[in-house]
Amino acid sequence: MRDVSRKWKEVKLADVVSILGDGLHGTPKYDENGDYYFINGNNLNGRIVIDEKTKKVGIIEYEKYKKDLNDRTILVSINGTLGRVATYNGENVVLGKSACYFNVKDDYSKNYIKYTILSDKFRNYLNTHSTGTTIKNMGLKQMREFTFQVPPLQEQKAIAHILSTLDEKIEVNNQINKKLEEMAQTIFKHWFVDFEFPNENGEPYKSSGGEMVESELGMIPKGWEVRELEDIAIITMGQSPKGSSYNEHGDGTVFYQGRTDFTNRFPVRRLYTTEPKRIAKTGDILMSVRAPVGDINIANEECCIGRGLCSFRSKNSMNSYLLYILLNLKEKFDVFNGEGTVFGSINQKDLKGIKIIMPNDSIVKYFNDIATSLDKKYLYLEMESRKLTNLRDTLLPKLMSGELRVPLEDDDIS
Incomplete structure (x- = not known):
């Protein structure tokens, strides 16, 4: 083991990067058949996130506006939502003005x-030095002036290795959960949209000649029926407690106000209330009832729900099946987004009356058993990731300040 009395030094961001610049101030010529993505700060989330809304450009626009992005590049959002970060991994992209980039010098750890x-x-620095009231903006000059402490390179790498290991496990969990969700959605669509659920011989129903009959929602398998949502679910509309009962230190019942408390699948604790009004139980499905209507989470503990939410509970103890019905009704909920003078919303009467196609009980139970198994795996990995995230967030300031030192072996850590 080496002596842990290693000296740190104070540097500015400008000292550790070879270049720090921002993206295009303007709009490129888009090309839906292009091979290059036009990204901004909202595309940064640990990595560059590309989705169906991301616009594309062709080779001419790319050559005109490309930047010197390489394996030493870090991207940061500096306009709008500040401080979103991603490492560059070779994606074909053109940067917009809300993203800046800098290339870390070889004698510093990029991950550190x-x-x-x-x-x-750094987040406090952004908040202190940004300009603008409605839309925040961080200047490149101020970015360069950010001052912080760095240890010797080997210790930088060791600190980054610890934090990266936690992040990598979180990302693995996220990718597994994404696959689990895709599996359940694929089965749901195949069975209840395409009507290819297994018949009594284990063959896909519709393509094997299964009988179809007319209904008010179109052709459906014989023995199925059109029902209203209230026939299969208990629907509870949220009601916000008095503001004076709110607290952040855990006094009373956890309180979810609306979709701002939602994550991919389970809400996060922010507030508690000592005077809960409407309660959702563990396993209840939570849905946003104010714009955007129809976002879904699951209550993983008993909680109070505010007026921005409602809860659903299956009347026949088949919440996993109900979950996938609700996820696939999103477009129906959007129909109600125009209601209300300020916010789009949906009320209990409208929810209760939504028409759904209801299979026979045996098919519902079969799917619910499959989905429940997938949902349990999803929950386990999600809770593990939250613990790892809390550990990382606890370690990060202690490691980066030198309060917690990392013992080093003689061999270098890459």
């Missing part, structure tokens, strides 16, 4: 600098 940018110290 990334975690410095993810630290509370």
Whole structure:
């Protein structure tokens, strides 16, 4: 083991990067058949996130506006939502003005600098030095002036290795959960939209000649029926407690106000209330009832729900099946987004009256058993990731400040 009395030094961001610049101030010529994505700060989330809404450009626009992005590049959002971070991994992209980029010098650990940018110290710096009231903006000059402490390179790598290991496990869990969700959705669509559920011989129903009959929602398998949502679910509309009962230190019942408390599948604790009004039980499905209507989470504990939410509970103890019905009704909920003078919303009467196609009980139970198994795996990995995230967030400031030192072996850590 080496002596842990290793000296740290104070540097500015400008000292550790070879270049720090921003993206295109303007709009490129888009090309839906192009091979290059036009990204902004909202595409940054640990990595560059590309989705169906991301616009594309062709080779001419790319050559005109490309930047010197390489394996030492870190991207940061500096306009609108500040401080979103991603490492560059070779994607074909053109940067918009709300993203800046900098290339870390070889004598500093790129990942250590990334975690410095993810630290509370840098976020506080952004909030203090940004301009604008409605839309925040961080200037490149101020970015260059950000000051922080760095240890010797080997210790930088060791610190980054610890934090990266936690992030990698979280990302693995996220990818597994994404696959689990895709599996359940694929089965649901195949069975209840395409009507290819297994018949008594284990063959896909419709393509094997299964009988179809007319209904008010179109052709459906014989023995199925059109029902209203209230026939299969208990629907509870949220009601917000008095504001004076709110607290953040855990006094009373956990309180979810609306979709701002939602994550991919389970809400996060922010507030508690000592005077809960409407309660959702563990396993209840929570849905946003104010714009955007129809976002879904699951209550993983008993909680109070505010007026931005409602809860659903299956009347026949088949919540996993109900979950996938609701996820696939999103477009129906959007119909109600125009209701209300300020916010789009949906009320209990409208929810109760939504028409759904209801299979026979045996098919519902079969799917519910499959979905429940997938949902349990999803919950386990999600809760594990939350624990790992809390551990990372606890370690990060202690490691980055030198409060917690990392013992080093003689061999270098890459």
